Amino acid sequence: MTMPGGNLDRDRLRDHHRLMWRIRAFEEQALKGLDDKLVLGAIHPSIGQEAVAAGVTANLGPSDILLSTHRGHGHTLGKGADSGAMMRELLGREGGNCGGKGGSMHIADFSVGMLGANGVVAANIVIAAGAAHAIKLKREPHLVCCIFGDGAINRGPFLEGLNWAAVFQLPVLFVCEDNGFAATTRTRTMTAGGGASARARALGIPAVEVDGNDVLAVDAATAELTAAIRAGGGPRFLHARTYRLTGHTGADPAAYRPADELAARRRDEPIGRAAELLAGAGVPAEALAADQDDAVLEMHAAYAAARAAPFPPAATAFTDVQDAGDPRREAF
Amino acid sequence: MAIASYLEAGRDALAEEMRRDPLVWVVGEDLGRGGVFGQYKGLVEEFGPERISDAPISEAAILGAAVGAAMMGTRPVVEMRFSDFALCAMDELVNQAAKARFMFGGQTRVPLVVREPIGMWRSSAAQHSQSLEAWYAHVPGLVVACPATPADTKGLLKTAIRSDDPVVFMEHKNLWGLSGEVPDGEHLVPFGEARIVRPGRDLTIVTWSAQVHVAAAAAESLAAEGIESELIDLRTLWPWDKERVLASVAKTGRLLVAHEAVAVAGFGAEIAATVAERLGPALKAPVRRLGAPRTLIAYAPPVEDTVRVTAAAIAEAARSMTGRG
Numbered sequence: 001m002t003m004p005g006g007n008l009d010r011d012r013l014r015d016h017h018r019l020m021w022r023i024r025a026f027e028e029q030a031l032k033g034l035d036d037k038l039v040l041g042a043i044h045p046s047i048g049q050e051a052v053a054a055g056v057t058a059n060l061g062p063s064d065i066l067l068s069t070h071r072g073h074g075h076t077l078g079k080g081a082d083s084g085a086m087m088r089e090l091l092g093r094e095g096g097n098c099g100g101k102g103g104s105m106h107i108a109d110f111s112v113g114m115l116g117a118n119g120v121v122a123a124n125i126v127i128a129a130g131a132a133h134a135i136k137l138k139r140e141p142h143l144v145c146c147i148f149g150d151g152a153i154n155r156g157p158f159l160e161g162l163n164w165a166a167v168f169q170l171p172v173l174f175v176c177e178d179n180g181f182a183a184t185t186r187t188r189t190m191t192a193g194g195g196a197s198a199r200a201r202a203l204g205i206p207a208v209e210v211d212g213n214d215v216l217a218v219d220a221a222t223a224e225l226t227a228a229i230r231a232g233g234g235p236r237f238l239h240a241r242t243y244r245l246t247g248h249t250g251a252d253p254a255a256y257r258p259a260d261e262l263a264a265r266r267r268d269e270p271i272g273r274a275a276e277l278l279a280g281a282g283v284p285a286e287a288l289a290a291d292q293d294d295a296v297l298e299m300h301a302a303y304a305a306a307r308a309a310p311f312p313p314a315a316t317a318f319t320d321v322q323d324a325g326d327p328r329r330e331a332f
Numbered sequence: 333m334a335i336a337s338y339l340e341a342g343r344d345a346l347a348e349e350m351r352r353d354p355l356v357w358v359v360g361e362d363l364g365r366g367g368v369f370g371q372y373k374g375l376v377e378e379f380g381p382e383r384i385s386d387a388p389i390s391e392a393a394i395l396g397a398a399v400g401a402a403m404m405g406t407r408p409v410v411e412m413r414f415s416d417f418a419l420c421a422m423d424e425l426v427n428q429a430a431k432a433r434f435m436f437g438g439q440t441r442v443p444l445v446v447r448e449p450i451g452m453w454r455s456s457a458a459q460h461s462q463s464l465e466a467w468y469a470h471v472p473g474l475v476v477a478c479p480a481t482p483a484d485t486k487g488l489l490k491t492a493i494r495s496d497d498p499v500v501f502m503e504h505k506n507l508w509g510l511s512g513e514v515p516d517g518e519h520l521v522p523f524g525e526a527r528i529v530r531p532g533r534d535l536t537i538v539t540w541s542a543q544v545h546v547a548a549a550a551a552e553s554l555a556a557e558g559i560e561s562e563l564i565d566l567r568t569l570w571p572w573d574k575e576r577v578l579a580s581v582a583k584t585g586r587l588l589v590a591h592e593a594v595a596v597a598g599f600g601a602e603i604a605a606t607v608a609e610r611l612g613p614a615l616k617a618p619v620r621r622l623g624a625p626r627t628l629i630a631y632a633p634p635v636e637d638t639v640r641v642t643a644a645a646i647a648e649a650a651r652s653m654t655g656r657g
């Protein structure tokens with residue numbers, strides 16, 4: 001993003017840099033938590049993909065709605081969720097966003113308009129269409145942003161949800177965060193035709209492709225697309241190509257990738273690219289290092305607080321199930 | 333009190349709730365033309381095409397959109413046309429609608445109603461005839477309602493629309509034309525409250541949906557033979573009215589469960605097990621279950637009829653349980 005006169009918007013890029021470091025530090029801390037056996041279930045890191053989270057969520061207001069995936073820590077932080085509550089959720093503790101009932105794959109923070117990660121690939125797409133449908137029915141000015149991976153485009157809800165949003169001209173930004181892998185399989189080996197953008201365009205949804213490791217490009221493309229949606233233009237589609245530097249889960253060594261490919265992609269990772277631009281624009285190295293240090297300290301503190309927090313009471317197994325009926329064994 | 337059909341009672345209930353609450357809206361295929369069975373006739377004229385919305389043939393999107401719209405504070409009612417087709421939206425119902433409140437730690441509610449017409453009528457074969465209510469009774473988070481009368485269709489649908497839980501609302505296709513008295517205006521039937529269709533001392537027959545009428549015919553012929561059965565219409569399977577069933581069986585000492593769905597792992601098994609656990613030693617006869625055999629529903633009438641639980645079968649089971657077979 002450039003300012004009039006061709007100058008880089010340093011402050012905005014610096015914000016991206018900080019957020020990307022917070023996401024990276026959160027996930028590196030979470031992976032340590034996995035080693036410590038304190039993060040209990042599967043986690044799906046987005047290390048290397050932070051520019052998509054930062055560039056997209058920078059264009060969402062507090063009343064806009066976000067739906068994410070199983071790989072959703074970055075999006076959730078970007079929407080404004082508290083890292084302490086998120087870390088507690090990963091450790092299954094009281095004070096987690098979902099009271100320890102959801103874990104990493106079901107992180108949600110409705111107070112900041114984040115309507116949930118989702119454990120089922122592509123499931124969020126039709127839910128996002130419905131959230132946008134409600135916004136339209138209520139004549140509200142907000143939009144819905146739905147982020148999913150490249151694997152999601154081969155599931156039925158991708159077609160059904162995009163078609164729905166186009167038919168009803170709903171205010172949704174669909175973002176395909178394309179890291180090249182559907183779990184542990186290269187997506188292109190299992191995907192026919194022209195891929196995500198081509199499929200969106202086939203349904204009449206304007207689509208933009210962007211280098212997903214270039215946070216300024218993601219930001220600029222999202223700004224343009226969200227402006228069109230806010231102007232009443234109906235749904236838009238962003239296809240951001242990035243690369244997952246880790247395995248599918250914290251437990252996946254991802255040995256299916258050639259070492260030279262990984263090395264090349266490491267050189268292209270988004271935080272380093274942003275830092276280079278900032279340094280070129282005169283931001284001192286100490287300031288950039290401070291962004292990293294602050295993020296690491298924040299997540300370290302979040303982790304320490306989370307491990308000190310108690311597990312939720314066992315009786316919460318029976319709360320928030322439903323209003324009707326008694327779920328307890330003794331009620332049978 | 334007016335006379336209305338089962339179909340009209342549902343339509344009237346929906347219209348009343350839509351007048352009462354502007355956040356109630358309906359989405360499904362062909363609704364602008366009144367719906368596949370005419371259950372929505374006239375509603376688009378009153379409420380307009382945004383609130384009585386057509387939909388593409390996209391069951392996953394219909395139900396998934398309802399989940400999103402419900403989490404955003406509206407109260408969607410979705411039409412699945414046939415419960416058989418709702419299987420295309422199983423993830424949206426079971427993994428999303430039923431779980432969002434719990435797995436997000438109570439941050440949201442999913443107040444939606446999914447209308448899934450069930451049951452055999454004539455020659456609709458294996459993909460348009462099923463009764464899958466037990467599937468949903470098995471899923472924590474869902475309410476399952478199976479009305480048998482016009483009055484209950486109205487009262488349960490109004491309760492369902494006002495409920496903050498996702499409700500699977502299963503109307504029986506063979507009952508659309510059934511007429512009965514329906515209370516005017518504010519008629520709400522609570523979930524989990526069974527209806528005693530007829531009182532009796534010799535055995536308890538528990539059933540729901542269209543099978544209530546089959547069992548009522550059996551009860552009448554049994555009464556002519558001097559066997560007084562207490563007929564209970566469960567009305568909702570979750571929650572289900574254990575207290576009323578247990579009180580009845582404590583009185584009669586005999587339980588017969590009859591349902592149209594396949595007997596194996598049907599909801600009748602849940603009722604039978606509960607009664608056996610609670611009242612086993614006090615029973616005068618072993619619990620009996622009647623349901624469809626574990627085969628498919630055929631097109632040709634004599635084959636189709638083979639799987640029906642008939643009034644004659646219910647009466648025969650009752651006679652044998654009471655020692656008069």
